[in-house]
Amino acid sequence: MSAGTLYDKVWDLHTVAELPGGSTQLFIGLHLIHEVTTPQAFDGLRDLGLGVRHPERTVGTVDHIVPTTSQARPFADPLAEAMLAALERNCAEYGITLHGLGSGRQGIVHVIAPELGLTQPGMTVACGDSHTSTHGAFGAIAFGIGTSQVRDVLASQSLALGKLKVRRIWVEGRLPKGVYAKDLVLHIIRILGVKGGVGYAYEFAGPAIDALSMEERMTLCNMAIEGGARCGYVNPDATTFTYLKGRPAAPVGEAWERAMRWWSTLASGADAVFDDEVRFDASALSPTVTWGITPGQGIGVDETVPTPEQIEPNERPIAEEAYRYMDLVPGAPIAGLPVDVCFIGSCTNGRLSDLQAAAVVARGRHVAPGIRAFVVPGSEQVAAAAEAEGLDAVFKAAGFEWREPGCSMCLAMNPDRLEGRQISASSSNRNFKGRQGSVSGRTLLMSPAMVAAAAVTGHVSDVRTLLAS
Amino acid sequence: MSAFVNFPAGAIERIEGRALVLSGDDIDTDRIIPARFLKSVTFDGLGEQVFADDRLELKGTHPFDRPEHGGARILVANRNFGCGSSREHAPQALMRWGIRAIVAESYAEIFFGNCLALGIPCFTAPHEQVLSLQAVVISDPARSFTIEVGAGRLQVEAGAGETAAFWDLKLAGGARQMLLSGQWDATGQLLAHDAELRATVARLPYLNSFAAA
Ligand code: SF4
Numbered sequence: 280m281s282a283g284t285l286y287d288k289v290w291d292l293h294t295v296a297e298l299p300g301g302s303t304q305l306f307i308g309l310h311l312i313h314e315v316t317t318p319q320a321f322d323g324l325r326d327l328g329l330g331v332r333h334p335e336r337t338v339g340t341v342d343h344i345v346p347t348t349s350q351a352r353p354f355a356d357p358l359a360e361a362m363l364a365a366l367e368r369n370c371a372e373y374g375i376t377l378h379g380l381g382s383g384r385q386g387i388v389h390v391i392a393p394e395l396g397l398t399q400p401g402m403t404v405a406c407g408d409s410h411t412s413t414h415g416a417f418g419a420i421a422f423g424i425g426t427s428q429v430r431d432v433l434a435s436q437s438l439a440l441g442k443l444k445v446r447r448i449w450v451e452g453r454l455p456k457g458v459y460a461k462d463l464v465l466h467i468i469r470i471l472g473v474k475g476g477v478g479y480a481y482e483f484a485g486p487a488i489d490a491l492s493m494e495e496r497m498t499l500c501n502m503a504i505e506g507g508a509r510c511g512y513v514n515p516d517a518t519t520f521t522y523l524k525g526r527p528a529a530p531v532g533e534a535w536e537r538a539m540r541w542w543s544t545l546a547s548g549a550d551a552v553f554d555d556e557v558r559f560d561a562s563a564l565s566p567t568v569t570w571g572i573t574p575g576q577g578i579g580v581d582e583t584v585p586t587p588e589q590i591e592p593n594e595r596p597i598a599e600e601a602y603r604y605m606d607l608v609p610g611a612p613i614a615g616l617p618v619d620v621c622f623i624g625s626c627t628n629g630r631l632s633d634l635q636a637a638a639v640v641a642r643g644r645h646v647a648p649g650i651r652a653f654v655v656p657g658s659e660q661v662a663a664a665a666e667a668e669g670l671d672a673v674f675k676a677a678g679f680e681w682r683e684p685g686c687s688m689c690l691a692m693n694p695d696r697l698e699g700r701q702i703s704a705s706s707s708n709r710n711f712k713g714r715q716g717s718v719s720g721r722t723l724l725m726s727p728a729m730v731a732a733a734a735v736t737g738h739v740s741d742v743r744t745l746l747a748s
Numbered sequence: 749m750s751a752f753v754n755f756p757a758g759a760i761e762r763i764e765g766r767a768l769v770l771s772g773d774d775i776d777t778d779r780i781i782p783a784r785f786l787k788s789v790t791f792d793g794l795g796e797q798v799f800a801d802d803r804l805e806l807k808g809t810h811p812f813d814r815p816e817h818g819g820a821r822i823l824v825a826n827r828n829f830g831c832g833s834s835r836e837h838a839p840q841a842l843m844r845w846g847i848r849a850i851v852a853e854s855y856a857e858i859f860f861g862n863c864l865a866l867g868i869p870c871f872t873a874p875h876e877q878v879l880s881l882q883a884v885v886i887s888d889p890a891r892s893f894t895i896e897v898g899a900g901r902l903q904v905e906a907g908a909g910e911t912a913a914f915w916d917l918k919l920a921g922g923a924r925q926m927l928l929s930g931q932w933d934a935t936g937q938l939l940a941h942d943a944e945l946r947a948t949v950a951r952l953p954y955l956n957s958f959a960a961a
Contacts, residue, residue, distance in 0.1 A: 300925030318789035425836035425862030537958035
């Protein structure tokens with residue numbers, strides 16, 4: 280078992296009790312909620328006659344179902360309107376802060392909590408959403424939960440959980456130009472597999488990780504769950520503290536000094552014991568693109584779709600399914616594959632630095648004929664910051680649509696969706712069958728800069744070439 | 749709570765019934781219940797939508813559509829079942845369709861926890877064992893199976909002149925205890941530790957202006 284890791288320290292600190300049967304009751308320091316996975320949880324509370332134990336430790340926003348064209352109420356979709364109204368009612372009834380549309384703070388839950396300074400080192404963070412792993416970027420233990428567990432957190436501010444093992448993922452080197460945190464995490468999942476992390480928390484460490492910005496670390500931890508790891512984290516350091524300082528929910532004055540002292544004690548020590556360790560070298564990476572129907576089916580943009588012989592025998596059935604569904608030929612190059620839709624956004628890559636990286640590619644170029652391209656900022660704050668820099672103008676001049684914040688085509692619960700067999704270049708995190716709203720729609724996952732490159736060329740392109748020209 | 753009539757309740761010691769097979773690794777929760785069915789403030793009606801897109805594609809030949817599997821209670825799947833989105837709508841849809849236990853090679857953790865919270869045990873067995881069980885189910889969908897939760901054993905009903913066949917199943921220790929004791933819905937246990945919860949709040953630096961640091 281791991282010892283001396285950040286995971287162990289945070290786990291021990293939050294242990295309320297050992298439960299009969301062997302699970303641990305873990306206190307949840309920050310509970311984030313949104314409109315999709317909570318209405319039934321609040322109804323469950325009412326059925327049991329329970330209240331919310333710590334309403335001040337729960338924060339809500341709306342993201343999954345909000346339209347990104349016009350956000351005027353009531354929404355055109357009555358079901359979406361009903362979900363939003365239910366969240367508003369529940370938050371008002373129980374005294375929970377809700378960052379709603381137009382508050383200046385609304386956005387994708389995993390974008391707003393960090394930017395508000397709510398997510399901090401040493402916390403436990405839970406949310407009814409699998410990409411809660413994002414918050415591990417701050418040295419928090421953060422994981423997704425289901426709706427019954429949302430009810431439990433509301434009622435008791437705690438959860439019954441089993442402890443994970445810890446795998447350290449050590450990354451040497453530096454990401455080359457045109458290669459981003461998204462490429463790194465897609466590569467890690469390609470190598471370790473989508474099931475490789477089951478039973479583990481992933482600790483990301485090493486020189487390449489130290490050099491990442493907070494937003495890049497969030498991209499990395501966000502996709503830990505796609506590798507099967509329920510949570511991923513990075514040890515807090517000066518980069519973390521600099522990001523947090525001055526954010527609305529960050530401590531101030533002497534409390535800030537005390538906080539930094541405590542946060543500095545949390546990192547896995549030199550003597551930490553890990554259950555497993557793997558190594559990567561960031562310097563050797565190329566931009567990565569998925570060709571299949573799981574996030575583990577990724578290849579370098581300069582590679583070809585793997586042939587069955589290149590695939591491990593027990594991964595072949597799903598590869599065969601992917602060839603069929605994606606209509607791709609084994610051995611064909613991925614570069615040059617035409618796309619229909621280009622989506623920049625999501626909790627993986629909808630932050631300011633993501634839009635900046637995409638704008639560098641879009642600036643002075645134009646979306647290729649026949650391509651629909653759109654940019655959905657991750658939050659109202661991201662949108663405002665991007666607009667202040669004129670990024671919206673860059674995108675619009677290049678023929679991209681500039682939208683209101685939300686999850687949008689990441690899961691297509693709002694009107695943004697693929698039609699028929701359309702193929703998208705997407706900066707989101709899941710390329711599952713039907714994920715982007717069409718039963719037969721196809722998704723290629725890549726970095727936001729790569730999506731912009733696909734948009735302006737009309738096909739999968741190596742962004743490094745565009746950056747060089 | 750009339751909607752919950754016949755859903756799992758109390759101690760769960762035994763699950764009996766017919767089984768159905770869903771072959772393939774990495775079956776994600778988007779496939780179990782596509783996102784468009786999440787647009788509701790209740791879980792009602794999800795049973796009919798389970799695997800909606802896969803069923804549409806297979807036009808009546810999907811295991812969840814085949815008449816011989818109607819009323820089946822045990823689902824036999826392969827590796828990493830239930831990966832992807834944390835949506836509890838996935839186990840809710842399976843439960844409302846009628847599934848009361850799952851046997852697979854492995855599960856995504858969030859899915860496992862969501863199932864447990866509904867009283868649906870997620871058993872595991874090694875690859876070869878799962879394949880042999882799947883073969884038995886496919887060869888005779890009318891067979892009835894009995895899973896003893898405590899013993900971690902699945903028994904297939906023996907036909908005339910046959911001896912009963914067994915499969916050993918694993919279930920994480922905590923989950924087994926919780927099901928057997930009827931405490932699989934953790935809320936009561938969590939609420940029982942009021943003093944411990946208070947003590948935790950009192951010692952967490954970030955809930956105390958970092959003064960405890
Ligand atoms: S952006 Fe996508 S993955 Fe992230 S929370 Fe929204 S729907 Fe989930």
